[in-house]
Amino acid sequence: MQKWWSLLLRAIKGTEKNFTTGSINRAIFFLAIPMIMEMLMESAFALVDIFFVAQISTDAVAAVGLTETVVTLVYSIAIGLAMAATAMVARRVGEGKHREASWVAGQAIWLGIGISVLVSIFGTIYAPNILRLMGASETLIANNVGYTRIIFASNTVIVLLFLINGVFRGAGDASLAMRALWLANGLNILLDPLFIFGIGPFEGMGVTGAAVATTIGRAAGVSFQLYVLFRGSSILRLKTMVLRVSRSIILRLLNIASTGASQFLIGSASWIFLMRIIARFGDDTVAGYTISIRLIIFTILPAWGLANAAATLVGQNLGAGKPERAEISVWRTAFYNMLFLLSVSVVFFLNAEFLIGMFTKDPLVISAGVQSLKIFCIGYTFFSYGMVISQSFNGAGDTRTPTVINLICFWLVEIPLAYFLAIYSNWGPSGVYWSIAISESLLAVIAVYLFRLGRWKLVKA
Numbered sequence: 001m002q003k004w005w006s007l008l009l010r011a012i013k014g015t016e017k018n019f020t021t022g023s024i025n026r027a028i029f030f031l032a033i034p035m036i037m038e039m040l041m042e043s044a045f046a047l048v049d050i051f052f053v054a055q056i057s058t059d060a061v062a063a064v065g066l067t068e069t070v071v072t073l074v075y076s077i078a079i080g081l082a083m084a085a086t087a088m089v090a091r092r093v094g095e096g097k098h099r100e101a102s103w104v105a106g107q108a109i110w111l112g113i114g115i116s117v118l119v120s121i122f123g124t125i126y127a128p129n130i131l132r133l134m135g136a137s138e139t140l141i142a143n144n145v146g147y148t149r150i151i152f153a154s155n156t157v158i159v160l161l162f163l164i165n166g167v168f169r170g171a172g173d174a175s176l177a178m179r180a181l182w183l184a185n186g187l188n189i190l191l192d193p194l195f196i197f198g199i200g201p202f203e204g205m206g207v208t209g210a211a212v213a214t215t216i217g218r219a220a221g222v223s224f225q226l227y228v229l230f231r232g233s234s235i236l237r238l239k240t241m242v243l244r245v246s247r248s249i250i251l252r253l254l255n256i257a258s259t260g261a262s263q264f265l266i267g268s269a270s271w272i273f274l275m276r277i278i279a280r281f282g283d284d285t286v287a288g289y290t291i292s293i294r295l296i297i298f299t300i301l302p303a304w305g306l307a308n309a310a311a312t313l314v315g316q317n318l319g320a321g322k323p324e325r326a327e328i329s330v331w332r333t334a335f336y337n338m339l340f341l342l343s344v345s346v347v348f349f350l351n352a353e354f355l356i357g358m359f360t361k362d363p364l365v366i367s368a369g370v371q372s373l374k375i376f377c378i379g380y381t382f383f384s385y386g387m388v389i390s391q392s393f394n395g396a397g398d399t400r401t402p403t404v405i406n407l408i409c410f411w412l413v414e415i416p417l418a419y420f421l422a423i424y425s426n427w428g429p430s431g432v433y434w435s436i437a438i439s440e441s442l443l444a445v446i447a448v449y450l451f452r453l454g455r456w457k458l459v460k461a
């Protein structure tokens with residue numbers, strides 16, 4: 001027991017940076033623990049945030065769900081950049097080139113700032129139109145558009161939080177990424193009730209207060225990240241020279257990030273189409289779906305922590321010229337992920353009504369949430385392999401393969417199937433939920449097949 005406690009403390013402190021030698025299980029443990037804890041805080045915030053918002057009204061929950069569906073398009077850009085930065089930084093660290101890894105980090109930050117500022121301006125101006133396009137009622141827009149505006153206006157800090165944590169992961173500094181997100185989301189959770197309900201000297205702002213809390217919390221997280229990069233303990237150091245624009249690095253980042261962002265844009269855009277179909281069935285259905293998705297995120301994000309660990313292991317070991325060690329790491333990580341999500345799916349399926357009922361007492365919202373949660377659980381076991389292997393392609397710098405897989409599974413299968421089942425076959429919202437479970441399972445099968453071919457080992461990052 002003492003040995004495991006000692007290993008846990010070492011993982012949290014982040015004393016290990018290079019994972020190209022030694023026990024693979026230990027490498028997975030040291031990387032995955034801080035990444036899982038990082039994502040646990042993100043998922044805890046997702047639940048706490050929707051819990052407070054649900055106390056306001058069903059419309060407020062629906063507004064959050066509709067806004068986040070669109071904002072995921074923005075996140076896709078951040079994730080694409082973070083993915084490229086992780087792959088390139090991990091490869092340089094595996095090669096022992098820390099100076100070059102720092103150059104990559106600096107250029108990625110410039111790209112993130114430039115792109116996010118443009119999105120912020122557009123989203124802030126056209127927030128009502130965005131909600132209207134998503135099928136929101138005029139009453140919902142009038143009462144909740146402030147939330148959407150602030151979320152778009154603060155887009156830059158959200159993008160940088162994703163992006164710089166991707167840099168930390170690539171460098172093997174998973175514990176720093178964990179601390180940044182714990183600071184950001186811990187502050188979010190503390191400020192949420194103060195700004196939403198107006199506790200103490202604070203003025204109650206309703207759902208808009210949730211957006212203000214998010215902005216303050218994540219800005220604090222980004223401030224911590226930048227401090228570490230300039231003056232802290234990371235193996236990467238940003239100095240004036242590193243922050244000069246490097247055309248070759250930017251082009252390489254854009255090359256990897258473009259397909260990486262496309263990969264997530266394809267998935268995010270499919271969620272917009274699905275939400276548009278769900279919105280046909282009323283705000284109660286949207287609210288129930290939003291709550292169930294937050295519960296799914298609560299367990300999916302820690303699972304993504306394992307997937308991110310696999311991506312770092314692939315990048316560093318390919319950089320060190322050890323492709324077989326990279327492959328073994330992926331299969332072991334995927335197996336551990338499967339055990340985790342299989343356990344979660346059983347718990348969620350058996351306790352769906354109780355879990356949804358923790359957030360709302362509206363019987364229509366509970367019914368919609370229970371239906372979606374139970375169907376989602378059916379595809380969990382397959383999804384565990386799909387997410388790890390997709391991230392492993394990304395860690396190798398092969399962002400094109402998972403992009404093509406996403407295009408096939410989400411646009412050619414999921415969206416048409418959702419419309420056919422929900423509208424044409426009169427299955428209602430359950431048709432959308434079944435299309436998600438089926439397409440995610442298909443994605444895992446295709447990803448496993450292509451990973452076994454081994455072409456990802458030859459990609460240059």
